[in-house]
Amino acid sequence: MGNSLSLTEENYIKAIFQIGTTPESNVSTNALADSLQTKPATVSDMIKKLSHKKLIFYEKYKGVALSASGSKEALKIIRKHRLWEVFLVNHLNFKWDQVHEIAEQLEHIKSSELVNRLDDFLGNPTIDPHGDPIPDAKGRVQLGPSKLLSEMTSHEKGIIVGVKNEDPLLLQHLDKINIRLGLQIEVTEVNDFDQSMQVNLPDLGIIFLSEKITSQILIAKNS
Amino acid sequence: MGNSLSLTEENYIKAIFQIGTTPESNVSTNALADSLQTKPATVSDMIKKLSHKKLIFYEKYKGVALSASGSKEALKIIRKHRLWEVFLVNHLNFKWDQVHEIAEQLEHIKSSELVNRLDDFLGNPTIDPHGDPIPDAKGRVQLGPSKLLSEMTSHEKGIIVGVKNEDPLLLQHLDKINIRLGLQIEVTEVNDFDQSMQVNLPDLGIIFLSEKITSQILIAKNS
DNA sequence: ATTAATTTTTAGATTAATCTAAAAATTTAA
DNA sequence: TTAAATTTTTAGATTAATCTAAAAATTAAT
Ligand SMILES: [Mn+2]
Ligand SMILES: [Mn+2]
Ligand SMILES: [Mn+2]
Ligand SMILES: [Mn+2]
Numbered sequence: 312m313g314n315s316l317s318l319t320e321e322n323y324i325k326a327i328f329q330i331g332t333t334p335e336s337n338v339s340t341n342a343l344a345d346s347l348q349t350k351p352a353t354v355s356d357m358i359k360k361l362s363h364k365k366l367i368f369y370e371k372y373k374g375v376a377l378s379a380s381g382s383k384e385a386l387k388i389i390r391k392h393r394l395w396e397v398f399l400v401n402h403l404n405f406k407w408d409q410v411h412e413i414a415e416q417l418e419h420i421k422s423s424e425l426v427n428r429l430d431d432f433l434g435n436p437t438i439d440p441h442g443d444p445i446p447d448a449k450g451r452v453q454l455g456p457s458k459l460l461s462e463m464t465s466h467e468k469g470i471i472v473g474v475k476n477e478d479p480l481l482l483q484h485l486d487k488i489n490i491r492l493g494l495q496i497e498v499t500e501v502n503d504f505d506q507s508m509q510v511n512l513p514d515l516g517i518i519f520l521s522e523k524i525t526s527q528i529l530i531a532k533n534s
Numbered sequence: 535m536g537n538s539l540s541l542t543e544e545n546y547i548k549a550i551f552q553i554g555t556t557p558e559s560n561v562s563t564n565a566l567a568d569s570l571q572t573k574p575a576t577v578s579d580m581i582k583k584l585s586h587k588k589l590i591f592y593e594k595y596k597g598v599a600l601s602a603s604g605s606k607e608a609l610k611i612i613r614k615h616r617l618w619e620v621f622l623v624n625h626l627n628f629k630w631d632q633v634h635e636i637a638e639q640l641e642h643i644k645s646s647e648l649v650n651r652l653d654d655f656l657g658n659p660t661i662d663p664h665g666d667p668i669p670d671a672k673g674r675v676q677l678g679p680s681k682l683l684s685e686m687t688s689h690e691k692g693i694i695v696g697v698k699n700e701d702p703l704l705l706q707h708l709d710k711i712n713i714r715l716g717l718q719i720e721v722t723e724v725n726d727f728d729q730s731m732q733v734n735l736p737d738l739g740i741i742f743l744s745e746k747i748t749s750q751i752l753i754a755k756n757s
Numbered sequence: 758a759t760t761a762a763t764t765t766t767t768a769g770a771t772t773a774a775t776c777t778a779a780a781a782a783t784t785t786a787a
Numbered sequence: 788t789t790a791a792a793t794t795t796t797t798a799g800a801t802t803a804a805t806c807t808a809a810a811a812a813t814t815a816a817t
Contacts, residue, residue: 317803317804319803319804339764339765340764340765340766341763341764341765349804349805349806350805350806350807351764351765351766352765352766352767352768352805352806352807352808353804353805353806354765355765355766355767356766356767356803356804356805357804357805360803371765371766371812372764372765372766372811372812372813399648402655403648403651403652403655404651405647405651409647412645413643413645413648416643416644416645417643420636420639420640420643421639422635422636422639424628424632425622425626425636428626428627428628429626432625432626540773540774542773542774562794562795563794563795563796564793564794564795572774572775572776573775573776573777574794574795574796575775575776575777575778575795575796575797576774576775576776577795578795578796578797579773579774579775579796579797580774580775583773594782594795594796595781595782595783595794595795595796758817759816759817760815760816760817761814761815761816761817762813762814762815762816763812763813763814763815764811764812764813764814765810765811765812765813766809766810766811766812767808767809767810767811768807768808768809768810769806769807769808769809770805770806770807770808771804771805771806771807772803772804772805772806773802773803773804773805774801774802774803775800775801775802775803776799776800776801776802777798777799777800777801778797778798778799778800779796779797779798779799780795780796780797780798781794781795781796781797782793782794782795782796783792783793783794783795784791784792784793784794785790785791785792785793786789786790786791786792787788787789787790787791
């Protein structure tokens with residue numbers, strides 16, 4: 312392995328990993344350009360380079376998918392990102408809406424010794440502050456099955472285990488209405504017209520949630 | 535301040551700070567090229583850029599010195615570097631010879647909130663694992679007066695407060711012969727021919743040190 | 758099945774950071 | 788105080804990452 316990825320290459324690999332639903336599903340040039348806030352022409356150039364390095368599979372006009380080594384790299388970056396987020400929240404008292412941007416920088420620090428010691432220092436956490444699973448040193452992830460709150464029906468119960476994205480405005484709003492990971496939640500009513508919901512939460516009682524919110528909250532698939 | 539320094543610019547600013555003995559003393563193009571492991575031609579280009587950004591004073595063929603804003607930036611980077619070193623040693627159990635390289639990366643993470651929270655988390659340390667002073671949030675350093683062990687004479691006593699450089703081989707050697715910060719040391723003999731010394735250390739007793747070593751060890755100037 | 762719209766790629770430039778080789782200025786030595 | 792040595796700067800290229808504009812391929816719509 313005479314390779315060390317540049318910061319840009321790492322960001323491409325991570326984006327391909329996160330956009331691709333399954334490891335095989337191809338990611339389009341435009342989707343990457345959107346995600347990386349760059350232009351399709353730039354992406355075209357870069358994917359040629361990554362393909363040449365055998366990190367992705369690429370056929371012209373057909374999009375890209377990560378190779379085995381590409382996936383391995385992606386998981387390493389994601390592991391670092393999420394471990395640093397745990398550090399920032401658990402030890403530096405950041406709020407969950409403040410850590411993503413800093414972790415975007417810290418995920419590029421190169422030292423496997425550092426990552427593994429950080430992992431131990433944190434107590435080998437399995438999820439990050441947003442409920443996302445943390446890959447272990449070998450890149451393995453243990454992801455419990457979950458569904459969106461918006462997919463639940465009246466009288467269903469479950470436990471909040473994650474949020475779908477890390478938009479600070481969403482996270483701050485959830486803070487404001489006292490929704491956090493680990494809470495038991497029960498759907499008391501679903502409004503057919505706009506998919507808004509009334510839910511019952513411990514202590515808080517019944518609150519109203521729009522579909523904008525319920526489609527961002529992950530609930531453990533019980534049993 | 536519409537400025538954010540690139541990683542490269544930060545490294546130049548830091549190098550100028552560390553090479554320049556006093557804030558006024560001019561740093562030569564070649565000295566910078568050596569320190570940054572690059573070529574003089576490259577340095578010439580970059581110092582023009584930094585001068586244009588008013589981070590340094592520069593006159594052709596006369597070398598460079600940091601401006602007030604340049605110094606401020608340098609101190610911010612050095613603060614981050616040393617705080618991260620403390621974290622790595624005190625919380626992740628790295629040895630003092632393993633942290634410099636990782637800190638070279640971490641010092642470029644941009645978030646003043648992060649640095650200040652890290653500072654608090656670490657208990658607002660005033661020195662790093664090598665005895666170097668840590669600038670506070672306002673860039674102030676409190677540096678106790680010190681001298682080199684090699685400058686001491688027979689029967690002088692003092693306390694080891696730092697090492698002059700962070701070469702892992704030096705640090706590992708000091709570990710091996712059980713020399714560390716905080717030890718009381720007494721010069722028992724100085725050999726005029728090669729400036730080698732015999733010193734007395736608590737528990738260890740009398741050991742022999744070459745000038746290569748004694749010129750790297752800092753002793754507090756007592757009172 | 759053509760045509761139109763969209764997506765993707767190529768062509769040609771630009772910027773930051775770097776290099777080598779050569780010219781210019783400064784410093785050191787004879 | 789000239790000449791030699793050293794240092795520093797300039798000139799001209801290169802590489803990575805980016806852009807705009809235009810061409811080519813694919814996909815969607817008549
Ligand atoms: Mn994140
Ligand atoms: Mn996260
Ligand atoms: Mn260091
Ligand atoms: Mn240090």
